[in-house]
Amino acid sequence: MPYPDLMVQPMRQELIDLSVAELRTAQDVDSFFENPGTAMLVFNSVCGCAAGAARPSVALALQAENKPQHVASVFAGQDTDATEAARARTPQLPPSSPSIVLLKDGQPTHYIPRHRIEGRGPEEIAADITACFDDLANN
Amino acid sequence: MGTFHDHLGPLHGITVVVQTNTPTVYVGRCHEAGPTHVILHDADQHTDxxxxxxxxxxxxxxxxxxxxxxxDTLRIPNDTVTQVTPLNQFPVN
Incomplete structure (x- = not known):
């Protein structure tokens, strides 16, 4: 069951303030996956155990020079149609949230699932994300 | 980092591997490692x-x-559990 919008809005805003496009509908997701080039999709989450570190880590990672051309988020548990559409586009990846998927021409290339976010600090997670950026840019 | 659920123990919300004295292991998000059971959400299991x-x-x-x-939820009796370890402590090869 989704949480009240009032509670979730600050968690949305944290990524919107980073110019991360928010995908609220399945059509938004489909359009995003049609983008050519490199992209990052963040599965945002209310979960305080992991998402509280995930969003700051995205902020840190987006300071990297070779960040992906397109960056967006879907809010798992809140925007269910959009989330299901994103899961349908990445059926080989076990669903988890928060999590981060890197894409090239709409195809997943790297995945940072929730368990690699849990219990870690933003700097550590950001280092993993930027390593994925480097790999994505060089391959 | 503290959560709203600190009373459920340090593994609450953490994805763990539950190893047992049987050929079956479990992986899931720990709700509670309590006095009688380990309770996992969104769990998978595998038998050797x-x-x-x-x-x-x-x-x-x-x-x-x-x-x-x-x-969705699994309750694993403590008398079969030999170890509960965060999944991210296992190396990625």
Whole structure:
């Protein structure tokens, strides 16, 4: 069951303030996956155990020079149609949230699932994300 | 980092591997490692040799990608549990 919008809005805003496009509908997701080039999709989450570190880590990672051309988020548990559409586009990846998927021409290339976010600090997670950026840019 | 659920123990909300005194291991998000059971959400289980995978191969794959859940909730009796370890403590090969 989704949480009240009032509670979730600050968690949305944290990524919107980073110019991360928010995908609220399945059509938004489909359009995003049609983008050519490199992209990052963040599965945002209310979960305080992991998402509280995930969003700051995205902020840190987006300071990297070779960040992906397109960056967006879907809010798992809140925007269910959009989330299901994103899961349908990445059926080989076990669903988890928060999590981060890197894409090239709409195809997943790297995945940072929730368990690699849990219990870690933003700097550590950001280092993993930027390593994925480097790999994505060089391959 | 503290959460709203600190009373449920340090593993609450953490994806763990539950090893047992049987050939079956479990991977899921720990709700509580309590006095009688370990309770997991969104959990998968694997028995050694299932799908031509050893337990080590299964855990290695889980550490890299996570797992597809087979159970919304699992209660694993403590008398079978030998170890509960965060999944991210297993190396990704």
């Amino acid at each position: 040799g299932e799908n031509d995978q050893t337990t080590d191969q299964y855990i290695n794959q889980a550490a890299k990608w996570g797992v597809f859940k087979k159970h």
